[in-house]
Amino acid sequence: xxxxxxxxxxxxxxxxxxxxxxxxxxxxxxxxxxxxxxxxxxxxxxxxxxxxxxxxxxxxxxxxxxxxxxxxxxxxxxxxxxxxxxxxxxxxxxxxxxx
Amino acid sequence: xxxxxxxxxxxxxxxxxxxxxxxxxxxxxxxxxxxxxxxxxxxxxxxxxxxxxxxxxxxxxxxxxxxxxxxxxxxxxxxxxxxxxxxxxxxxxxxxxxxxxxxxxxxxxxxxxxxxxxxxxxxxxxxxxxxxxxxxxxxxxxxxxxxxxxxxxxxxxxxxxxxxxxxxxxxxxxxxxxxxxxxxxxxxxxxxxxxxxxxxxxxxxxxxxxxxxxxxxxxxxxxxxxxxxxxxxxxxxxxxxxxxxxxxxxxxxxxxxxxxxxxxxxxxxxxxxxxxxxxxxxxxxxxxxxxxxxxxxxxxxxxxxxxxxxxxxxxxxxxxxxxxxxxxxxxxxxxxxxxxxxxxxxxxxxxxxxxxxxxxxxxxxxxxxxxxxxxxxxxxxxxxxxxxxxxxxxxxxxxxxxxxxxxxxxxxxxxxxxxxxxxxxxxxxxxxxxxxxxxxxxxxxxxxxxxxxxxxxxxxxxxxxxxxxxxxxxxxxxxxxxxxxxxxxxxxxxxxxxxxxxxxxxxxxxxxxxxxxxxxxxxxxxxxxxxxxxxxxxxxxxxxxxxxxxxxxxxxxxxxxxxxxxxxxxxxxxxxxxxxxxxxxxxxxxxxxxxxxxxxxxxxxxxxxxxxxxxxxxxxxxxxxxxxx
Numbered sequence: 001x002x003x004x005x006x007x008x009x010x011x012x013x014x015x016x017x018x019x020x021x022x023x024x025x026x027x028x029x030x031x032x033x034x035x036x037x038x039x040x041x042x043x044x045x046x047x048x049x050x051x052x053x054x055x056x057x058x059x060x061x062x063x064x065x066x067x068x069x070x071x072x073x074x075x076x077x078x079x080x081x082x083x084x085x086x087x088x089x090x091x092x093x094x095x096x097x098x099x
Numbered sequence: 100x101x102x103x104x105x106x107x108x109x110x111x112x113x114x115x116x117x118x119x120x121x122x123x124x125x126x127x128x129x130x131x132x133x134x135x136x137x138x139x140x141x142x143x144x145x146x147x148x149x150x151x152x153x154x155x156x157x158x159x160x161x162x163x164x165x166x167x168x169x170x171x172x173x174x175x176x177x178x179x180x181x182x183x184x185x186x187x188x189x190x191x192x193x194x195x196x197x198x199x200x201x202x203x204x205x206x207x208x209x210x211x212x213x214x215x216x217x218x219x220x221x222x223x224x225x226x227x228x229x230x231x232x233x234x235x236x237x238x239x240x241x242x243x244x245x246x247x248x249x250x251x252x253x254x255x256x257x258x259x260x261x262x263x264x265x266x267x268x269x270x271x272x273x274x275x276x277x278x279x280x281x282x283x284x285x286x287x288x289x290x291x292x293x294x295x296x297x298x299x300x301x302x303x304x305x306x307x308x309x310x311x312x313x314x315x316x317x318x319x320x321x322x323x324x325x326x327x328x329x330x331x332x333x334x335x336x337x338x339x340x341x342x343x344x345x346x347x348x349x350x351x352x353x354x355x356x357x358x359x360x361x362x363x364x365x366x367x368x369x370x371x372x373x374x375x376x377x378x379x380x381x382x383x384x385x386x387x388x389x390x391x392x393x394x395x396x397x398x399x400x401x402x403x404x405x406x407x408x409x410x411x412x413x414x415x416x417x418x419x420x421x422x423x424x425x426x427x428x429x430x431x432x433x434x435x436x437x438x439x440x441x442x443x444x445x446x447x448x449x450x451x452x453x454x455x456x457x458x459x460x461x462x463x464x465x466x467x468x469x470x471x472x473x474x475x476x477x478x479x480x481x482x483x484x485x486x487x488x489x490x491x492x493x494x495x496x497x498x499x500x501x502x503x504x505x506x507x508x509x510x511x512x513x514x515x516x517x518x519x520x521x522x523x524x525x526x527x528x529x530x531x532x533x534x535x536x537x538x539x540x541x542x543x544x545x546x547x548x549x550x551x552x553x554x555x556x557x558x559x560x561x562x563x564x565x566x567x568x569x570x571x572x573x574x575x576x577x578x579x580x581x582x583x584x585x586x587x588x589x590x591x592x593x594x595x596x597x598x599x600x601x602x603x604x605x606x607x608x609x610x611x612x613x614x615x616x617x618x619x620x621x622x623x624x625x626x627x628x629x630x631x632x633x634x635x636x637x638x639x640x641x642x643x644x645x646x647x648x649x650x651x652x653x654x655x656x657x658x659x660x661x662x663x664x665x666x667x668x669x670x671x672x673x674x675x676x677x678x679x680x681x682x683x684x685x686x687x688x689x690x691x692x693x694x695x696x697x698x699x700x701x702x703x704x705x706x707x708x709x710x711x712x713x714x715x716x717x718x719x720x721x722x723x724x725x726x727x728x
Contacts, residue, residue: 022709091704
């Protein structure tokens with residue numbers, strides 16, 4: 001199969017994720033959309049690695065996974081803390097900076 | 100030039116004593132005045148020793164120097180803090196420490212009821228140190244330090260009783276007007292440095308032949324401005340009358356005998372500049388003439404005994420400045436008049452202080468009268484000073500003033516007649532107003548306040564007056580017999596031994612001078628003999644009112660400088676508030692305004708920030724894309 005198709009898929013997934021981050025209010029959904037964008041980037045990495053025939057892109061993909069794992073831990077912790085104090089998972093409720 | 104190691108003690112002793120008395124504070128109250136007097140006396144002793152040592156040396160080896168330390172060292176330019184003791188300096192050293200010590204002794208009694216007597220003596224010693232530095236410095240820069248020091252001492256002592264606001268104002272007035280002159284001195288030093296690359300007297304004197312006359316004239320005029328400020332000469336004369344707010348010993352020491360003559364010293368010391376700058380010399384002569392008449396006229400109208408004497412000081416210094424304007428022919432006579440004046444004027448001020456002491460600090464001569472019977476010693480010492488100042492032979496002032504008048508006539512031609520005539524006219528007025536002071540104070544009817552009990556002053560007060568009175572009698576003859584002072588000062592002020600032309604034979608001038616004195620005394624006798632009223636007559640001519648207002652000197656200063664100065668200040672305040680503060684506040688206000696607008700961008704919603712990041716990233720990518728194609 002033409003590797004370009006993988007790149008198209010990657011772009012579509014990234015766009016879905018980006019739109020989701022901007023338009024959704026539920027913190028969990030926003031969070032999942034961020035994961036989606038990370039994984040779209042991962043897909044692009046491994047595709048490029050396959051196209052150029054070396055391993056650098058694949059190694060980068062591992063790094064991205066580790067970063068994503070860390071981000072999940074920290075991000076979920078923040079969401080849970082906010083939920084505990086404000087009884088809401090909406091990102092629009094956490095807008096104290098503007099006041 | 101020979102070196103000496105003793106000169107520094109002249110300055111160090113009084114400086115140390117002054118610092119000690121100020122630092123110890125009230126702890127030194129019991130013995131401070133005695134200590135300060137002893138220190139001043141020991142400085143006089145050092146001066147006398149140096150004088151005899153100097154006299155025993157041959158003429159060319161008389162001047163000695165002492166280097167203290169290197170003060171400024173920048174590249175080729177080096178200024179040493181070093182002292183120069185020559186024939187001119189030693190005359191001043193003896194006057195300052197000698198008269199200074201007498202006035203210290205007098206002050207012990209005069210200030211005995213003042214709770215700040217120790218502070219007074221600390222200031223007096225500080226003044227002695229600064230004045231000695233002024234006359235001993237070997238460069239204009241060292242002189243400048245002493246020059247400022249005496250200005251400070253004068254300010255502190257005029258305002259010694261600064262609990263009275265008008266006394267504090269008088270001190271400020273003296274200080275501010277002196278600053279104008281000080282500017283002249285600093286500019287003169289700068290001109291000297293720019294022209295000759297040196298600030299020391301000897302360094303400038305060596306190179307003076309190679310300099311253009313313009314630079315010399317400019318420097319001379321600036322030095323004259325400095326002299327006018329310190330010596331209360333026209334147009335900076337107005338502070339001296341108010342300076343009488345200080346205690347009377349201060350008026351005697353600083354504002355009669357020593358500090359105010361610093362201008363005469365400055366011009367005499369700078370003889371190498373003035374001798375090569377005829378225009379500046381003419382300016383010196385004019386200032387001298389104007390001031391000697393100005394002061395004399397004010398002296399005729401004053402009822403305050405100290406202010407009358409102050410006007411007289413101004414006028415007598417005018418004579419000295421006039422003499423310095425005639426170059427090598429006049430310097431020695433200027434210094435001679437300075438020394439004799441130091442004796443008789445200090446003596447008369449101390450006499451005035453003694454009268455005030457006996458009359459509950461009354462200064463108005465209209466409230467005196469008939470005091471000769473109650474204060475015999477004061478009236479005799481004051482009377483001897485009076486005979487000296489008006490120039491009755493053989494008293495001191497006769498020799499010195501007569502020689503100055505003679506020198507003025509010797510300027511030659513129409514100029515000489517004008518100068519000499521003005522000096523003679525000054526002598527007439529001097530004789531008139533001094534006779535008036537004598538008659539109003541010591542003769543005539545009693546016009547005392549009801550609670551006045553005049554009495555003779557204590558020994559500590561009349562003894563210095565007696566010594567100064569002896570000086571008023573004898574100093575003129577001693578200084579002039581065999582032309583002693585002229586020969587003594589010649590190595591400093593008349594190196595080329597000029598031949599002095601005589602326009603009129605001396606005997607004619609002397610006769611004219613004595614006639615002038617007789618005229619002045621007779622007018623005063625006619626006007627002020629017999630009964631006098633105890634208040635000044637009020638239905639007087641406009642000229643009298645003019646003289647009573649000090650010839651409008653304060654009004655002129657107020658109109659020309661103070662009011663315009665205040666207007667400039669007001670304009671500056673408005674500019675400061677509107678323009679400078681306006682600009683600063685405007686910048687702040689615009690920052691606040693733009694921040695208020697920009698704050699709306701910060702919604703606090705995560706998705707807005709995410710969108711902005713996304714747009715930013717897209718823009719960067721688009722930019723990269725555009726660049727790469």
